[in-house]
Amino acid sequence: MRKDSDQVEVLIIGGGLSGLHTAYELHKRGVSFLLVEARDRFGGRILSYNASNSQNKHMNYDAGLAAFDLGPSWFWPGQSHILALINELGLSADVFMQAGEGDALYEDNQGKVQRGITGVSMAGAYRMQGGIRKITTALIQKISSKSIVNNAVVTEIEYKQECISCTFLVNDSVEVINSKYVVLALPPRVALDSIQFSPQFSQARSDELNAVATWMAGHAKFVAIYAERFWNNAGFSGDVISHRGPLQEIHDASSSHGELNALFGFVSVQAQHRQHREDELCDLAIAQLTRLFGEPASQPLERHIKDWAFDARTSTKYDQEILRFHPSNDIVNVTESLWNDQLIWSGSESADNSNGFLEGALAASVKTVSRIT
Numbered sequence: 001m002r003k004d005s006d007q008v009e010v011l012i013i014g015g016g017l018s019g020l021h022t023a024y025e026l027h028k029r030g031v032s033f034l035l036v037e038a039r040d041r042f043g044g045r046i047l048s049y050n051a052s053n054s055q056n057k058h059m060n061y062d063a064g065l066a067a068f069d070l071g072p073s074w075f076w077p078g079q080s081h082i083l084a085l086i087n088e089l090g091l092s093a094d095v096f097m098q099a100g101e102g103d104a105l106y107e108d109n110q111g112k113v114q115r116g117i118t119g120v121s122m123a124g125a126y127r128m129q130g131g132i133r134k135i136t137t138a139l140i141q142k143i144s145s146k147s148i149v150n151n152a153v154v155t156e157i158e159y160k161q162e163c164i165s166c167t168f169l170v171n172d173s174v175e176v177i178n179s180k181y182v183v184l185a186l187p188p189r190v191a192l193d194s195i196q197f198s199p200q201f202s203q204a205r206s207d208e209l210n211a212v213a214t215w216m217a218g219h220a221k222f223v224a225i226y227a228e229r230f231w232n233n234a235g236f237s238g239d240v241i242s243h244r245g246p247l248q249e250i251h252d253a254s255s256s257h258g259e260l261n262a263l264f265g266f267v268s269v270q271a272q273h274r275q276h277r278e279d280e281l282c283d284l285a286i287a288q289l290t291r292l293f294g295e296p297a298s299q300p301l302e303r304h305i306k307d308w309a310f311d312a313r314t315s316t317k318y319d320q321e322i323l324r325f326h327p328s329n330d331i332v333n334v335t336e337s338l339w340n341d342q343l344i345w346s347g348s349e350s351a352d353n354s355n356g357f358l359e360g361a362l363a364a365s366v367k368t369v370s371r372i373t
């Protein structure tokens with residue numbers, strides 16, 4: 001139990017990639033901090049699991065095993081922050097290229113399928129053996145466990161001249177911690193939805209922050225795991241664009257060494273029609289994969305769906321639409337002048353470049369750390 005008088009230099013709200021990276025950098029520099037994460041796990045939108053070989057029973061994660069991603073899967077050549085971090089964490093040998101050999105498919109809204117189309121493949125993108133969660137797992141191992149807390153929901157922050165006071169709930173107990181800086185390493189919409197700020201933001205500032213769309217928050221991602229990579233053996237890459245659905249975009253999600261064979265897809269059905277229909281959507285997704293790749297697709301070992309639109313730690317009422325294009329999201333001021341610039345918007349949505357992406361989460365963190373130190 002913390003005492004009211006507890007004080008750190010920096011309080012980080014959110015234990016996704018951005019917040020964990022900020023914690024890691026402050027740890028390296030000897031700056032005192034506490035990272036507070038609402039969920040029972042760290043990683044935020046990063047969510048990888050190992051195959052369980054039984055229907056949805058054990059959703060475990062061991063970074064040493066092959067894994068599939070229900071959140072982000074890709075990063076790209078030229079994304080300097082993420083490539084440097086992977087290198088620094090000693091994970092470069094786990095990076096591999098997204099598979100692209102074989103024909104891609106296009107399915108029109110009547111279900112007519114065209115084979116061998118171009119422009120659909122994600123070949124050239126990078127993935128991680130062990131899933132993207134391997135990066136956040138490695139970061140957590142580098143940070144002192146006393147400085148990061150999960151299952152802790154921040155409910156209020158108050159600027160008090162001499163410090164910022166932050167209240168959070170851990171299980172049923174209310175805790176308060178004071179800090180000089182507060183780093184908001186979470187989407188602005190989620191922050192405004194879950195935290196009471198005192199002093200409050202003006203209506204104009206709240207509107208500006210709520211206009212910042214949270215990348216991928218309105219999406220649901222489906223993964224089917226198979227005993228064999230049968231689509232590849234039949235000359236297909238696994239890449240599909242479909243106007244019939246329910247999966248609008250499908251790609252290979254297999255691990256690099258063949259321990260895990262999988263396809264994944266983004267669901268095209270809008271959130272309002274998805275709620276409480278996960279089993280039905282999984283059945284329809286398997287029927288679609290069978291239509292496209294033949295009978296072997298009808299027998300997955302496992303199927304998983306993660307609907308981010310109904311996860312309040314990622315999505316709000318403003319995020320119920322599937323964004324068709326990447327938003328530009330420029331938060332002009334990432335510090336709040338009413339808070340003496342000690343309240344800092346960080347997290348991917350606040351990045352100058354690559355906002356919404358993993359790279360953006362790190363870019364925002366790098367800028368925040370240099371501002372603080």
Ligand SMILES: Cc1cc2nc3c(=O)[nH]c(=O)nc-3n(C[C@H](O)[C@H](O)[C@H](O)COP(=O)(O)OP(=O)(O)OC[C@H]3O[C@@H](n4cnc5c(N)ncnc54)[C@H](O)[C@@H]3O)c2cc1C
Binds near residue numbers: 346
């Ligand atoms: C399905 C999907 C696919 C994606 N694909 C890609 C991809 O292929 N490549 C790519 O680059 N990007 C992709 N993205 C985007 C990528 O996941 C994000 O850019 C990145 O993970 C954002 O990290 P972050 O730390 O900024 O935010 P988040 O990961 O959202 O972390 C914010 C954290 O704050 C916590 N939090 C929220 N409220 C509170 C509170 N009140 N108190 C305490 N903690 C709180 C949350 O639980 C969360 O852990 C994808 C996202 C999704 C959902």
